[in-house]
Amino acid sequence: MPHTNKEEGLKRVIGVAGLSLNIINVTVGAGIFALPAIVGIELGAFSIFAYLFCGIMMAAIMLCYAEIGTRITSSGGSYAYVENVFGDYAGFIVSWLAVFGWSILGSAALMNVIADSLAVLFPVFLNPWIRGLLYLVLIGFLVLTNIRGAKEGVALIEGITIIKLLPLFGIIIFGISLINADNLHWEHLPSFNTFSNTTLILFFAFAGFETALGVSGEIKNPQRTIPLGILFGGGLVLILYLLLQTVTQGVLGAEIGSVGDAPLAAVAENIVGPIGGTILLIAAAISCFGAVSTDILNTPRVIYAGSTDGLFPKFLSKIHPKFATPYWSISCFAGLIFVFANFGSFKELALLASAAILLIYLLVVLATISLRMKKQENVEKSFKVPGGLVIPIFGIGSIIWLLTSLSKGEIIATLIFIAVVSGIYFVMKGIKKRYGSKIR
Template identity: 60%
Template sequence: MNNPQVTLPTANSDEGLKRVIGVPALTLSIISGVIGAGIFALPAIVGTELGAFSVFTYIFCGILMAAIMLCYAEIGSRITTSGGSYAYVEAAFGEFAGYIINWMYFFGWGIIGSAALMNIIADSLNVLFPVFSSPLIRGGFFLILTVFMILINVFGAKQGVGAVKIITIIKLLPLLGIIIFGFSEVNTANLRMEHLPSFRSFADTTLILFFAFAGFETSLGASGEIKNPKRAVPLSICIAGIVVLIVYMLLQTVTQGVLGGQMYLFKNAPLAAVADKIIGPIGATILLFCAALSCFGNVTLDILCTPRSLFAGAKDGLFPQFLARVHPKYATPYLAVITYGLLIFIFSISGGFQQLAVMASAIILIIYLAVILATVKLRKKKMEGDENLFKAPGGWATPLIGIGAILWILTGLGRWEIMSTLIFIAAICVIYFLTRWVKQKNAFAGILK
């Protein structure tokens, strides 16, 4: 039976945004968003657990990300308004589902993910300055960093963007240097597989590793400003995905080949250890500071961008009204920035990188699962110009691979992570219905007046 033709929010003429982002800019933005600070620490965690088999874990994550990215590319060619994951899920399942996804992304991925990166900063510096192993020192350091990043973004977006641009360049150059010069130090014996890991170990490690692959969808939040999104979104996602997978596999191969069985000795800063092998102690020091600076840049960018969503939500009545206040001098949503920064600080002192990365990965996987299901639902609906829209190759196999892989990886969650996630989702539902009740009550009161 044919489905009736429906009209989806593929474009929003009321957004008032100019479509100025082309394929090169969007591709670079996605690459920069994915190749973040987590890759400075994750090769040791993966290598310690899986040995030489770790390279295949990247391939598995790459296949999963390919399925997810292709679904994003398909739905991104249909829904071209701003909002990314939130807009896609809302278009398929309505306001309530979109609201849950928006909160999960803001809190579960944004705050917890940034808190995990804060711990990489301390772990990297701890290699040079052992004093950072003290919880009190780490807490004080996190507080100073948080206050500094808040001040940068309260004083103006221009300052925050300028800092992030410089840090992005500093972040990528040493990674390329390790790939180019590291192969000369590789011992092929370290790349031989002695045994296969258990499925449980593989699933648990993949859940942690996925932290390094997530983030490509952030750039799609600006869908309302992308030129010819029906072409640009799929093309940019495919190019960026291939580049990221190649870079990650090369980094893991070099790290595994150089460190081998000694990987566990450098769990906080494996790439710095590789740099030490290449050019000596100065190389390790440079990599450690680059890792810390990269994390600082990622968190600074998060504190720059995400509070704007809080600000917009507060103006729409979704969040407390005080978050909508603008600084009288600097014209920034200063209370939203301060609130968001302090939440990152609180979570940064509540756990280490690995624990926080597992939680953030679980949240983003659930978001990806919702987007894949949205893609499946919207694929069944006829749209005007449907024949010109991008459709993920592989037919129904592509979304099914994504759904199956995500559900399997999520089996690696412990009881605490499962309960925390369910409680969080339940709290979001309560907030949603309370907000609707208050808005309806105020609207009714306005009518009576």
């Protein structure tokens, strides 16, 4: 088993505020600009309770991340946690699920959302060459920023997060006075299947917080910073979502089904007129850019950690001699986002990403339980989820419940992906064994 606190040559510069804003930024993505309508159409005013229920589910998972994150503080996030507890094979699967099944395709899709949003205002961005140039400029800027250091990357994220949240807070503050109380009543309870499927959608609105822990090796005082960062970041996300859904449902009511994918823009138009829709459209583009910037900050650290353990090519673990950042991992990860943003088709692979994040969460919660059962030094200095195994088991049950909501096609695609990755692992292991070396 690798050392959980090994010196990696990375600088620990990220504090509670940076981690909290990182979590908020990666979680509050483009989905929140469309989510209130999707949920409102299915559940109506009862949607508020779906948010609460989903928030409790995610809290259980986040608490498990907080516990294991204070015991395993090396870079890599979910990969580091699972690999330390369950070994190379499980870590290999998680690393591929996280990097290829979730991050690259997700960020590439967000880059397309940025271009699509701008195209509404500036039709020139419908041109594929102009879109490609836009991707090159934006991704290139993020690469240069993050290579200069995690501190610079977090500073950029903090600025984007503030800009992104301002219009959302504006909708909440100025929209409350426009709420019609009749729009917040419901005549009947939704069916269990409807509630289950909608909760699955809400789950993905909360998913992604764990990528903020990909910089674990650069978090100062992780035993304190990680629990507080998760508490503040996750708590603010839940409150923000609840308030936005309440205002949107209260203002639009039955009209929520006619606003398509832009319910918040519709609310903004009710508040300040047509200019409000334009502001929210720009905010959606900024939100996507912020999510991509967070991914380029965090996921390369997962690649870096996997490279140091032999899961990816060795050059990806090289540290910049001046800035002490994994510059090859950052550059290659961003390059793949650029390629898929320009040439990839993400609709089918997005289904795989949904299952991928659920499986990662399941393995991390199981790793938390397993690690708790083992004797470790300095355990008294780490955070421990209260209530014994109640919360971790609740988290496992919630994840399994959501997995049962996946379609047959999603389940088959996930199994095929895992089978292919497993084949790669055992081929690599056989080759390295033949030449007298271990997989790590």
